[in-house]
Amino acid sequence: MIVQEISAKVRAGERLDAGDALVLYRSAPTGLLGRLADEVRARKHPGRVVTYIIDRNVNYTNVCVAQCNFCAFYRLVGSPEGYVLGFDELFEKIDETIAVGGVQVLLQGGHNPDLPLAWYEDLFRAVKARYPSFKLHALSPPEVIHLSRLSQLPVPQVLDRLIAAGLDSVPGGGAEILVDRVRRLLHCYGKASADEWLDVMRQAHRAGLRTTATMMYGTVETDEERLEHLLRLRALQDETGGFTAFITWSYQPDHTELAGSEATGVDYLRTLALSRIVLDNFDNLQASWVTQGGKVGQLSLAYGANDMGSVMIEENVVRAAGASYCMDEVEIVRNIEDAGFCAKRRNMHYDVLGDPVFRERDVPRMLELAVARDEGGTSLPQELLNYPARSRSGRRLRVIPN
């Protein structure tokens, strides 16, 4: 009975508190959760448009001192498998992205102590000089905090400098679960506590940037903690209105220190639906086909998602943990239309840019996502020599042989 009463609240557009949301999550049949989430989606997006963006996930370095135990991507400082991309490599990736109709890069990486703030500023400036209208969706809150610590500048000042250099928006990575008990268990409290993560987003919104928010679930958190995460995001969105979208995905366990098993497809659809219902002040929810595969990714559109995410061209982080799904623009559009929606290209602000690029001109099909560097490619970019390294191995690498 109580589930019916809570469902009635959702249908009436009332906000759910933690208690109601928990009952719904735990007790409502999957079909009902989907039905409610779909109704909320339809209220917010009555036109049956489902969007996607053409961009590229570029991970500029895999060297990281944070050592989160759920991460299969990072390499320790001094590791022979560690890499930093050079500016030219990045330009090449941007050229390839533009060639298939891309409008931005999602630039994230490890917390590399040998890349000072000036490196990021120079990189952003160089990108903007070459590609003035191309967007930089870059540096998740923990990376901003890392730069703040490295440069000994407060977060707002770091953000100001990055914005001045060309930062356009901030991706919501590194949120995992915004509860400190969980963050300690995942060894990611050190990179950013829940409050610190939220505060970077608050500062970014105050500085005029729009950002996304994420949740990685399925590690050690309880249902209550998953919900607390959503409620904390909802509260900040009430305060600033700066989030454009929310993306949730399941923890990918392969090759990680934490190991364990991945949450199931039904867990994903239930969590997505709950997010749509609870996050009543978020307009956009993305489907995570990169972790769930194309089929469950498409089914997300019936469970609250209104966006198919990104034709990401390149992906390194999730792949390192075992998931290697690929969808190019043709495939994303086919899935959107097959589900009865109208597919539109968008930018990071969710402004519609137009119809699919492949319908306007020939675009090569992409059957597998690219990687940051070919296997074993760890050459040191020349321009790194211009920046002081902090680590001993970094300093050693920068001694120019003659």
Added chain:
Amino acid sequence: MPVTDAELAALVHSHDIIDIGIRADDARRRRHGARTTFVRVADVPSDLAADVRVPPAAREVRIVGTPPSKAAALERIRAVVSAAGGAAVTGFSLADLEQLAAREQVTLRALLEDMRAAGLELVAEAPIDRLQNPRRSIEQVNIAGLALARLTVHRLESADLAALFHEVTALQEWVAVIRAFAPLPRTINRSVPTTGFDDVKRIALARLLVTNIPSIQVDWSLYGPKLAQVALTVGADDLDAVSAVDDLSEGRRRAPLEEIQRNIRAAGLDPVERDGRFEPIAR
């Protein structure tokens, strides 16, 4: 409650897979409750040169592939039976056996009787869209004293679903021996695979329309854990082809017992392991 023709037309053309899924789940729960069966299967190639390896966890040993001759098929069946340790030995596609009988110039019934004498218990699959004569061939299976493990769909990716499911229902009305129907195609077009909506709709409509076959089945190995688990929430009640190899080195598509049970429970259902004869395994 049977689906009327008008409702059927609306369902087939609807994009509202939540609605279709809820209706199919209701129908499934009326019939099976939360009970969800699964079977751990060891595949053995029909090729005589290949090793016969039967992991101890196998509850069904399935001979896969097309036998080159009747003699080779019978020899293979005998070898597999002696290695199966009492697990049900199933094998072959009934469509391949139709062709083999024609090539060997024997009746299908005679071929099936010889296979039964060699130790085969069930014909592994009858692909409705590949059979020359579905009614007659399935009857021959029965007359020969064998059972049919599952009715399948070989390809039929863009088939008229209503027509397909009417055909299946009519077939079962005639033969009355089909235990399980697996409505998702066995052959996947890699360049244009079916979508999640396609698969969910096909499973749900099969549950709603094919009311005279007890089990709607999904292939766990072929469709993968995520889609197969979702299928259980929209009408499917049986999971086929769970790996009998409890080996973690197989990677993300591995299907050890814990993994399958975890997935079934996470869908709000109760796992029950069965054997290749469709009998629940007592624990």
